[in-house]
């Protein structure tokens with residue numbers, strides 16, 4: 518049993534803020550990912566119009582790749598729409614756009630991630646009110662997810678990027694309050710290195726919440742270019758029988774092809 522390795526990609530029409538290694542025609546990126554030895558791709562989308570679903574299905578079948586996650590960060594990136602927003606109509610728009618991406622995810626048997634679209638705290642409402650807005654929005658999404666067979670992933674993100682749900686502990690606590698079995702935790706090694714007391718300790722403590730993991734080194738470059746102890750991380754994930762996706766979400770440094778190649782070659786030493 519081992520982990521499957523994914524690569525985060527986006528269509529060439531994606532916003533500059535889409536956080537991916539390859540931003541190109543999907544045909545080009547999917548072929549490259551397969552040739553480099555990845556098992557799957559995570560696809561960053563703004564809306565359904567960016568995705569030719571049948572075309573992507575054909576490419577995935579041709580290159581024997583999975584599509585485990587559709588990522589939603591651009592919903593926030595485009596117009597700062599999010600679930601904590603005090604303005605109900607903006608909240609509803611964020612939910613509607615997320616629902617559309619959930620329908621796309623359902624086409625692939627994929628999950629969707631809830632990263633920046635969950636939103637920050639706002640000065641104009643209490644923290645409690647922002648958390649309630651988040652929880653009510655997530656209840657709506659989780660209900661549609663249950664109908665469609667789509668799981669949702671909440672990604673703790675470091676304090677320098679957002680002020681709401683920075684750590685696995687905070688993520689697990691809010692998921693307990695939500696109480697939806699199709700909403701899981703999605704740790705990201707880059708954020709974990711900043712926020713967790715111990716990366717391995719948090720994997721041990723929160724493994725039952727975890728549905729998917731983003732992989733990067735401490736500096737957000739390809740694994741091997743920073744100071745994370747991947748031997749130790751893989752020992753723990755394997756001992757915990759984590760057999761989900763570990764998806765490479767890194768800066769395209771020194772350039773995308775080199776970063777994508779280095780990352781998978783390095784990770785294949787362990788899985």
Ligand code: LER
Nearest residue numbers: 536632674678705766
């Ligand atoms: C998204 O997966 C993520 O990790 C964010 O930090 C990107 O802004």
Ligand code: MN
Nearest residue numbers: 672705731766
């Ligand atoms: Mn991430």
